[in-house]
Amino acid sequence: MSDTSLHSVAPAATRGAEPELKDYFALLKPRVMSLVVFTALVGLLVAPTPVHPFLIFTSVLFIALGGGASGALNMWWDADIDRIMRRTQKRPIPAGKVSEGEALGLGLALSGLAVMMLALSANIVAGALLAFTIFFYVVVYTMWLKRWTPQNIVIGGAAGAFPPMIGWAVATGGVSVESVLMFALIFIWTPPHFWALALFMKSDYDEAKVPMLTVTHGHDATRRHILAYTVLLAVTSLGLAFTSIGGPAYLACALVMNFRFLVGAWKIWKRDTAQAEADAYGEEKRFFKLSLWYLFAHFTALLVDAALRSFGFWGGFS
Amino acid sequence: MIRATHEMHDRRRGRNMGLGLILIAFVGIVFGMTIVKVGGGQDVLGTGMVNTSANGESGQ
Numbered sequence: 001m002s003d004t005s006l007h008s009v010a011p012a013a014t015r016g017a018e019p020e021l022k023d024y025f026a027l028l029k030p031r032v033m034s035l036v037v038f039t040a041l042v043g044l045l046v047a048p049t050p051v052h053p054f055l056i057f058t059s060v061l062f063i064a065l066g067g068g069a070s071g072a073l074n075m076w077w078d079a080d081i082d083r084i085m086r087r088t089q090k091r092p093i094p095a096g097k098v099s100e101g102e103a104l105g106l107g108l109a110l111s112g113l114a115v116m117m118l119a120l121s122a123n124i125v126a127g128a129l130l131a132f133t134i135f136f137y138v139v140v141y142t143m144w145l146k147r148w149t150p151q152n153i154v155i156g157g158a159a160g161a162f163p164p165m166i167g168w169a170v171a172t173g174g175v176s177v178e179s180v181l182m183f184a185l186i187f188i189w190t191p192p193h194f195w196a197l198a199l200f201m202k203s204d205y206d207e208a209k210v211p212m213l214t215v216t217h218g219h220d221a222t223r224r225h226i227l228a229y230t231v232l233l234a235v236t237s238l239g240l241a242f243t244s245i246g247g248p249a250y251l252a253c254a255l256v257m258n259f260r261f262l263v264g265a266w267k268i269w270k271r272d273t274a275q276a277e278a279d280a281y282g283e284e285k286r287f288f289k290l291s292l293w294y295l296f297a298h299f300t301a302l303l304v305d306a307a308l309r310s311f312g313f314w315g316g317f318s
Numbered sequence: 319m320i321r322a323t324h325e326m327h328d329r330r331r332g333r334n335m336g337l338g339l340i341l342i343a344f345v346g347i348v349f350g351m352t353i354v355k356v357g358g359g360q361d362v363l364g365t366g367m368v369n370t371s372a373n374g375e376s377g378q
Contacts, residue, residue: 018329021336054354058347121351 023097024106027075028068035295036067036163042299043167043182046245046306051122051171058121059170063163066114066130070137070159072107076100077142081208087201107138122170129169133162147209150216157190158183164299181240185298188233192226192265193291199223199268200281200288219276223269226287230265234258237298247305250298257294264290 040063044056051059075082075093079100082088092098111134119127141156149155161183168179198205198214199222205212213222237258241251264287271283 018326019333020329021333052354054350058351061347 019092019098019102023092024102026092027072027098027103027106028065028110029071029074030068032071032160033064033068035160037064038296039182039186039299040064040163040167040170042302043164043179044170045167046178046302047168047171048244049171049173055121055170059118059126060167062114062118062121063130063166063170065110066118066134067163069107069110069114070134072103072110073134073138074142076103076107077138078146079103081147081210084208085205118166118170123173125173125175126166126169129162129166133159133166136162147211150211150213152211153194153213154191157187157194160190161186178240178243178245181236181243182302184236185233185240186295188229188236189291189295192229192233192261193288193295195222195226196268196284196288196291199276199284219273223271227265227269230261234262240298240302245302245305247308249304249308250301253297253301257297260290261287261294 037060041056041060044051044059075091078088079093082091083094088094093100093103111131115127115131115134118130137156137159141152141159145152145155164182164186165175165179168182169175172179195213198212199219206215213225237254238251240246241254264283267283268287276284
């Protein structure tokens with residue numbers, strides 16, 4: 001007679017399926033991680049101090065791991081509302097693939113590992129910034145603001161804005177006006193990006209009782225907010241062009257993308273819900289898609305200018 | 319009678335193999351970081367106790 005306890009069949013039976021590695025990987029929000037990797041890498045590469053290629057690789061890896069760890073902790077805390085919202089029902093915890101305890105354990109372990117390893121790979125400032133980012137995303141945004149205030153997205157957006165600042169700190173060991181403006185670019189970009197999404201995904205946030213601006217103040221107020229933040233964003237974006245990391249590619253990109261973004265925000269502001277429903281929120285969806293290109297184009301342009309500078313084609317505006 | 323759950327064992331094997339590869343990669347990363355840091359004569363912990371000019375150049 002075999003001793004089944006040796007093979008721990010019971011937990012699998014109670015939990016359902018045995019999770020695969022990819023289920024744990026999904027806990028790290030790979031799509032968000034790709035944005036973190038990209039912006040952190042740009043922040044690192046445009047900095048004036050050169051870094052050894054292997055340390056660039058390891059530093060960006062640990063920044064991404066820290067971002068992923070905070071994603072796992074977010075999924076652990078938000079498992080209840082993830083079960084309600086259509087967009088999040090397939091995440092590993094609501095889908096029954098990974099238990100909440102496993103997500104918590106993985107998130108905490110990877111957070112500690114990522115912060116320690118980044119501090120060793122780069123410097124203490126970068127490690128401390130990563131630790132603060134995880135704390136901000138998990139405690140300030142996920143646990144506190146998200147379910148409490150319609151400004152959740154505004155302040156919570158800071159968590160996603162830190163990676164280029166961390167990348168800059170990896171190279172320089174500090175914070176500067178350039179890294180603060182890169183932070184501000186993502187920070188101010190986040191509200192219009194998410195509010196556009198909330199306009200056409202309204203019912204999801206309603207059912208989960210997340211106080212999205214669309215739910216608490218209505219669509220018209222949200223449209224006004226989108227326009228206001230887009231104007232503020234244009235100022236920030238153009239300001240970055242005149243720092244040491246700006247250049248012709250970035251300035252051209254900022255002019256084109258901000259013009260398009262402002263036109264989109266203006267069109268959204270001029271509409272009401274009836275008009276939006278008439279074309280199935282086409283304008284809002286276009287604006288949301290444009291917002292993804294907006295950020296990608298800005299950071300790519302910063303890279304192009306850094307390359308131009310390294311080849312001696314351009315000395316920058318300052 | 320105990321029925322073998324092949325699918326579960328496959329999943330578990332796949333997970334263990336993956337974890338093994340991740341651990342090997344992690345060891346490689348720590349080794350690589352050590353070589354770069356020590357080889358470059360850098361002060362890894364920023365203590366100021368490392369002779370960063372050991373290879374004839376001033377370090378970080």
